[in-house]
């Protein structure tokens with residue numbers, strides 16, 4: 463009460479500022495906005511797949527982190543029919559992806575506010591610096607919605623940066639016979655006349671790029687996967703090829719849980735579309751999205767992202783190896799678990815790639831060098847090799863302690879490469895500065911990263927043609943871990 467009185471009487475003296483148009487990411491300077499924290503998105507839309515026409519309303523609940531006279535949202539192309547802040551009409555201007563909003567009254571630091579935007583039009587994807595399309599991608603029966611790194615504003619106004627996570631309620635109406643698959647749990651599905659409305663809810667904090675509302679013809683099955691509520695939505699054209707890989711989901715969760723920490727979300731599953739032109743799958747939160755039937759390796763990769771990328775998200779896009787290197791390493795672990803190639807052997811084989819193969823070794827995963835290199839092969843492969851080299855350096859038990867501490871310490875939040883290095887040093891008691899410098903930041907083939915001469919000799923030997931069975935004694939095979947019963951889940 464006292465605070466309200468002070469604010470009331472001192473209102474004339476409060477200095478209001480404009481929220482910044484970006485959050486300073488060197489790769490995507492316009493991404494995200496300053497001055498507020500989005501807490502919840504309520505997105506409602508009607509979609510006509512035939513004409514790719516959307517009519518939508520997005521309501522954002524946010525908290526001001528500065529006294530704001532103006533603030534931006536990220537929003538692309540679609541036509542705005544009304545915009546209200548705290549229920550009152552607000553004026554706005556648009557410039558590229560920036561939607562600049564001037565509320566009637568200044569917004570006070572620390573206070574919640576709402577923004578409601580009504581809009582319509584033909585949503586279209588965003589072309590990324592590497593040439594890929596992301597965001598709202600129309601298909602022959604609906605839309606494939608995958609927004610990494612900058613496609614979210616192609617279908618809803620938002621604070622488009624991974625550090626501003628929020629909860630989501632997504633309600634979508636489509637012609638009867640079509641399905642909308644989104645994140646989290648299906649709250650309701652109701653058919654009225656010629657339309658069906660789907661209401662989805664994701665109650666765990668989620669980055670904008672991980673939100674989806676993919677539509678088309680899907681057969682949805684609801685089940686429990688390793689005790690977790692699971693929805694598999696499959697385009698009938700991909701049904702046959704999806705059976706075997708999706709059947710692996712419980713086993714993948716069983717392998718990852720004891721090693722990465724308890725599964726971070728309330729639901730899981732898969733959405734398998736028939737959109738072969740897209741060219742990638744995405745770890746949309748709780749329910750990865752596949753352009754066509756995936757193989758089990760890809761399923762393992764996207765599920766690993768639920769810990770590495772979705773729950774623990776990067777702070778800057780250049781730290782993308784924290785997502786892709788980890789998911790790639792997890793994929794290799796899954797393969798070994800399934801009787802495939804042993805991790806040490808795989809590492810040795812990859813490491814034998816000659817230094818003259820510059821595109822195999824560059825750019826270094828910790829510094830992609832630009833937005834167009836965000837998803838280069840090295841981010842995945844050399845990123846995954848970095849983790850395997852780390853496992854060989856610190857030993858398997860310590861390695862998994864590092865991974866579990868990482869997912870626990872930063873659950874539902876954000877963390878960067880520096881934080882990972884510090885954690886690995888703290889958990890291992892080793893000075894790993896040189897190690898990570900070689901693997902993450904130096905151009906060219908890493909050499910002599912080990913803490914002992916013995917390790918260097920060993921890797922040098924295996925790098926040529928020595929058998930992988932020469933793995934050092936302290937390493938402990940992943941295979942040994944899998945023979946023991948799953949570790950009990952840590953208390954949350």
Ligand SMILES: [Zn+2]
Pocket residue numbers: 763767785786789
């Ligand atoms: Zn990935």
